[in-house]
Amino acid sequence: MKLITRHEAQKLGLEELHGLFREAFNAVATAPRGSQDRRNALNSMEAIEHELNARGPCR
Template sequence: MKLVSRFEAASRSTAELHGLLSEAFNAFAIAPRGSEERRNALQSMRNIEDELAVRPPKL
């Protein structure tokens, strides 16, 4: 999986971020342990979750 940077996450809509988070989770789950793909997926999840955390909640 391509790494989703914090800058890229900030430029996406909340709906897109939720979709990307799901993709990153799935990529993490199937990637071999210790692989670059797994590290990228994990860091992407962190970046996406950090961006979602600073956004105001939608009602």
């Protein structure tokens, strides 16, 4: 999975962020432990979650 940075996440809409979070979650579930894909997915999830939290609660 391609790494999503916080900077990239800031430019995306909520629907895109939720979709990418779902993709990253699925990548974590299927990637081999210790693989670069798994690390990228976990780091992407963290960046996306940070951006979602920065925007406040969904309305």
